[in-house]
Amino acid sequence: MIAAILLTCFNRKEKTLSCLRSIYEQSKVDDLTLNIFLVDDGSTDGTHSAVKNAFPEVNVLHGNGHLYWNGGMNLAWKAAIKENFDFYIWLNDDVSLSPNALAAIFKAFAEVYATRQTDSVIVGSFHEADGLSHAYGGLCVKKSAWGITKTIVTPGDTIQQCDTFNGNLVLIPKSVVNVIGLLDERYTHSFGDIDYGLRCMAKGIPMYITPDYLGECPRNTTEGTWLDPNSSLIERYKRLVRPTGLPPSEYFYSYKKDYSNIAGILALIKLYLRLLFPRLWAKLSHRKTEK
DSSP: OEEEEEEOOOOHHHHHHHHHHHHHTTTOHHHHEEEEEEEESSSSSHHHHHHHHHHHTTTEEEOSOOOOHHHHHHHHHHHHTTOOSEEEEEEEETEEEOHHHHHHHHHHHHHHHHHSSOOOEEEEEEEEEESSEEOEEEEEEEEEEEEEEEEOOOSSSSEEEEEEEEETEEEEEEEHHHHOOSOTTTOSSSSSHHHHHHHHHTTOOOEESSSSSSOOOOOSSTSSSSSOSSHHHHHHHHHHHHTTOOOHHHHHHHHHHHHHHHHHHHHHHHHHHHHHHHHHHHHHHHHHHOO
């Protein structure tokens, strides 16, 4: 079987090189051949030459500097899909994979197939640098007339089902791509991974997380973002509407598409409340988590 690993990067050369290194240090997976497709979205820190010098076999594609995560991943995917791989693996370049990460996701895929006799999407979970705090992975979704809530699926000793996922490490078989297609091009940076999982759920395609964590990935903090309470409202608003923030039009589209107009309107109300009152929202969210 052959698989394509898809990544996109911008101006974080050392993290990108470290991630690629962790791929080449993986435990052997029998009968698996890997090809890596990396989009360098206009980096100015020498990422391209550094990657080609260290890993000349990596397929490096060039972005226009405005692709961000969703666009960059789609460009990598479009290049890879021409070669008709059996599997496509999303991977964030700020991830440090444990040595058995790829073996674990393929093992989980095989176990699910043996039980259900159908292809599934397999998601890897990641912890923070402390080795304890959950960072990214699978999510469960609860819908109501007032909107939706997403909760973390914490990995344990067994494979667990999820409703959608963060796109840090995701194994997607060709059969799923034939049904779902690629990432929605209406998104720029965020939303595409969650949306892809929801599209899978709508089509009845099962999704699972692997047992245990498969590596380390730092979780994004609020400092310097649209949620930073130490910044002015104007600064927070500018950060919100940037492609790397949560552009309201894309935010509304995501909820409208995957749920309903009402859910989209409620999501926008919550978004602006978070923008206006970041300290209060953080306190309320913390209390809810404690309960």
